[in-house]
Each structure stands twice: as structure tokens, then as C-alpha cells.
Amino acid sequence: MAKALSAALGVTRVELDAINWQPDWRDIATHEPDEFFRRVAQAASGEAWVIDGNYTKARDAHWSRATGFVWMDTERWVVMRRVIWRSFSRAVTKEELWPGSGNRELFRKWLESGHPIRWAWNNWAMMRARYSAMFADGTFEGRPVYRVGNAREGRLLVARLAAERMGETLPIRTPAAIL
DSSP, X not given: OHHHHHHHHTOEEEEHHHHHEEGGGEEHHHHOHHHHHHHHHXXXXXXXXXXXXXXXXXXXXXXXXXXXXXXXXXXXXXXXXHHHHHHHHHHHHXXXXXXXXXXXXXXXXXXXXXXXXXXXXXXXXXXXXXXXXXXXXXEETTXXXXXXXXXXXXXXXXXXXXXXXXXXXXXXXXOEEEO
């Protein structure tokens, strides 16, 4: 979603996982939270961007400047199918997840508590409840929240926001955060 939106809008995509995960799976959001915050703030210092991901520790680095939010509110089975497929295909291809990090998906890590498959399963309900409460009225601190429940809605939103950006309707509000 973030790739498609940033491409359609012609703005930079900032992937928070790429900022967070250092070589040997070192998590700077946990080990160096001030440095993580600084890097996110620097990455989001541009005029327009799309933030890909959501780390509570870095919200203050970009949420205040976001002019809209896209909430990826997909069903648990969709999230699980996607995270399992993504993990499986990455483990098979052995692709480096973030250039220069050396980090690769390994089948033997799948049962660890911090693995994305386990994290997604364990946190889906809590995250949905949190964002449901935060974005209940379709806005957040006066800014629009676009709730996307499936791939079709995502494609339609990207097309709508791109059209607005081109002046076909209302001007797009950028930057946006993808949650």
C-alpha cells in the first residue's frame, strides 16, 4: 500500500522497518530509542512523504506533520496469510530485507516470540481495538483517516488520492502515514 501510494503521489516512501532493523537484527527502537527517533524525524523532514509502518516510539517524529492517515484495517486471516506468505517467500529466496543490513528471513526463527508471524497473531486484536478507538470518527486531530479493509479498497484509495493530487478533485493532503 505504501509503495503504491508513494509512487502514485510522486513522494518519498519512508519504511520504518528499514530504519529500525540494523545488521544482525539489532532493533534500535528498543536499544537506542533516541537514535531511532532522530532517524525517523530526519527521514520525515521533507515536504511530502508516505510513512510505511508505525512505531509508537517514533510517532512524535512524524505524526504531527502528517496531513492524513491510512489505517490498514484488514481481517486477521488476511494479515496472517500475507505475513506467512511474505515470510515464506523471503526465506526461500534468501533476499536481504533492507539493503546493507544483511538481515534475511530464516525458517528457524519462525517460532521466536518477536517473529512477524507470531507478532501479527498476538497483536492483531489489540492493534485493531487501539486504532478503532483512536480513529472512531474518521479523523485524528482534525486530519482525515482513510480506513482500508481490503486490497480493492486500497487500490481505489490510491487512485482517488492520485487523482486529487493531479487536481481532478480536491488537492491531496500530504504527507500521509500508513499504519
